[in-house]
Amino acid sequence: MPLQLGPARQPRRRDRLVAQLNFRRFWRTAVIVAVAVLCGLAAALFARLCDAAMQAHAGLYAAARWPTLLLLPVGFGLATWLTRRFAPEAAGSGIPQVIAAAEQRWRGRWGGQRVTLRTSAWKVVLSSALLVCGASIGREGPTVQVVAGILRTLTRGLRGGPGRRAIIIAGGAAGVAAAFNTPIAGVVFAVEELAKSFERRTNATVILIVVISGFAAYALQGDYAYFGVLVGTTNITHAWFAAPLIGITGGVLGGLFSRCLAWLIGPHDNPVTLWRRRHPVIFAVGCGGVAAVVAVISGGLTFGAGYNEAKSLLQDHPTRGATLAASKFLASLAAAASGAPGGIFAPSLATGAGIGAVFAHLGLGVAGRDAVVLGMTSYLSGVVQAPLTSAVILMEMTREPGLVGPLLLAALLARWASSWVMPEPLYHLLSQAWRLPAQ
Numbered sequence: 001m002p003l004q005l006g007p008a009r010q011p012r013r014r015d016r017l018v019a020q021l022n023f024r025r026f027w028r029t030a031v032i033v034a035v036a037v038l039c040g041l042a043a044a045l046f047a048r049l050c051d052a053a054m055q056a057h058a059g060l061y062a063a064a065r066w067p068t069l070l071l072l073p074v075g076f077g078l079a080t081w082l083t084r085r086f087a088p089e090a091a092g093s094g095i096p097q098v099i100a101a102a103e104q105r106w107r108g109r110w111g112g113q114r115v116t117l118r119t120s121a122w123k124v125v126l127s128s129a130l131l132v133c134g135a136s137i138g139r140e141g142p143t144v145q146v147v148a149g150i151l152r153t154l155t156r157g158l159r160g161g162p163g164r165r166a167i168i169i170a171g172g173a174a175g176v177a178a179a180f181n182t183p184i185a186g187v188v189f190a191v192e193e194l195a196k197s198f199e200r201r202t203n204a205t206v207i208l209i210v211v212i213s214g215f216a217a218y219a220l221q222g223d224y225a226y227f228g229v230l231v232g233t234t235n236i237t238h239a240w241f242a243a244p245l246i247g248i249t250g251g252v253l254g255g256l257f258s259r260c261l262a263w264l265i266g267p268h269d270n271p272v273t274l275w276r277r278r279h280p281v282i283f284a285v286g287c288g289g290v291a292a293v294v295a296v297i298s299g300g301l302t303f304g305a306g307y308n309e310a311k312s313l314l315q316d317h318p319t320r321g322a323t324l325a326a327s328k329f330l331a332s333l334a335a336a337a338s339g340a341p342g343g344i345f346a347p348s349l350a351t352g353a354g355i356g357a358v359f360a361h362l363g364l365g366v367a368g369r370d371a372v373v374l375g376m377t378s379y380l381s382g383v384v385q386a387p388l389t390s391a392v393i394l395m396e397m398t399r400e401p402g403l404v405g406p407l408l409l410a411a412l413l414a415r416w417a418s419s420w421v422m423p424e425p426l427y428h429l430l431s432q433a434w435r436l437p438a439q
Contacts, residue, residue: 028158035154036174036209039147040216043178046124046146050139053131054304061134061300068134069295073288075133079126079340080284087122089113089434092265092336093343094123094145095172095427100434101148102168114434115168120149126341134303136291136331141343144175151209174213176389179345182396186210189389236402239374242366243406244413246359246374247381250352251414254382255421257329257348262422264337267432280339287338291331298327306350313353313372314398321357328354344383352379370406373398378410382418385425387411 061068083091097114113119127142148171155167169190177186187210264272276283295302301309301324309324332347356375360368373394381390391411395404 024159031158032155032209033212035151036212037216038154039150039171039174039209040178040213042150043143043147043175043213044216046139046143047179049124049128050131050305053128056132057134057303060132061303069292071133072135072292072295073285075130075135076288076291076335076338076340077281077285079130080338081281083122083126083340084280087113087119087126089116089119090122090126090145090341091339092341092430093141093427094341095141095343096431097434098145098148098168098172099427099431101152102165102172103431104435115145115149115152115171117149117153120146123149123341127343130335130340130342131304133288134291134295135288135340135342136302136304136306136328136335136347137340137342137344138305138346138348139343140176140179140345142341143179143343144172147175147178147213148172170209174209176393177210178213178216180393180397182393183210185389185393185396188392189386192386192389236406238366239370239403239406240409242359242371243374243410246356246371247378247410247413248417249359250355250375250378250410251382251417252421253325253329253351253355254348254379254384254414255418257333257351257383258385258418258422258426260333261336262424262426262429264333265339266429276339284338284340287334290334294327294331294334298323298331302327302331305346306353307346310350310353310372310376313357314369321354321361323354325351325354325358345380348380348383349376352376355379370403373403374406374410377407378414381411381414384427385415385418385422387415390414 057068057071060071089097097119101114123142123146127137127139130137131139148168151171151174152164152167173186173190175186176189177183190210262268263270265276266273291302301320306324306328309328313321313324328347328351332344332351335342335347336344352375353372354375355378356372357368359375360366360371366374377390377394380393381387384390387408388411391404391407394407
């Protein structure tokens with residue numbers, strides 16, 4: 001007959017099991033919190049590194065203008081060669097890799113290198129180097145992949161709790177939150193762009209990691225608005241009337257950018273993509289040459305992420321809105337098409353700022369800074385086709401609650417207009433290259 005445990009021993013054994021489970025849960029949460037803090041610090045340090053890289057380029061350009069322009073074709077070619085040779089998963093924005101890694105486990109050639117410490121390190125080094133060269137790229141997209149790689153790698157051995165997909169989505173969301181200092185936008189981005197479905201456990205994990213990493217970034221960078229505190233008052237009536245026109249225009253132009261980029265580097269074959277795959281470094285050098293020519297024509301407006309140009313327009317300082325929009329459109333397209341690491345979020349905001357500045361001078365009655373904010377929201381929504389993320393990012397970055405309604409209207413109309421030009425969202429289309437082929 002089987003040995004029967006006494007009534008006193010059964011509760012003790014149950015209590016030990018409960019204690020062990022509670023300790024594991026506590027340890028798992030403590031590790032996730034610690035890694036989230038590390039992710040926030042890493043994002044903040046990456047931001048400082050990128051700022052220093054853009055300052056270094058400005059110094060080089062002031063000291064030797066024409067030789068510095070040669071850094072664009074040379075830098076694009078070298079960065080593309082290094083990427084393909086040592087870290088092919090670090091190419092481009094990084095958001096398509098995060099989307100693919102969250103939706104599909106990959107045990108093939110790259111062995112999951114889409115979100116790892118190794119890929120993150122290469123992403124940081126190459127993106128910063130390209131900013132020294134003057135490339136029209138942003139750090140926000142790369143930050144998504146960097147933070148997702150750190151979080152996924154350092155929590156890989158945890159048992160139970162949130163799964164691989166939840167961790168990757170949370171890492172990407174934390175990257176957006178830390179890069180823009182916009183925690184709400186990070187959560188919205190996770191729901192709208194990174195995940196097709198959202199389980200309760202994933203939701204809780206995203207919020208926890210976004211809050212912790214955002215606090216860590218806040219501790220290092222302080223309380224700041226991405227574009228500073230705006231001055232002036234909002235004419236809400238004129239903003240409502242201007243929002244549809246700016247939204248549709250920004251959406252069409254954003255969709256055109258996405259369509260051009262998808263044609264140049266997308267998964268579908270055409271003469272350009274076939275030639276680019278055979279001669280990737282030569283193609284990248286050509287993209288750098290185009291970026292250098294555009295920089296000369298625009299008088300240097302296209303260098304870097306475009307933060308200073310967009311901030312100048314938001315502060316109602318006179319500048320060349322149409323020139324900024326057109327030149328930033330071309331320079332960002334050249335940089336993204338090269339295949340070298342670099343994001344399109346910040347350059348898209350600068351392009352949208354130029355579009356908004358054009359409308360500010362058309363006599364619509366809308367304040368200049370309001371038109372610029374609406375232009376940034378519309379163009380970003382048109383490029384990435386994520387209207388809620390675009391609107392919330394601008395609301396948090398500018399800290400202008402009076403524009404909530406017009407921003408949402410402009411972003412939604414931009415998404416609708418963009419879909420007529422680019423039927424499939426850009427990041428999801430590009431993520432097809434980072435998935436296993438259909439069996």
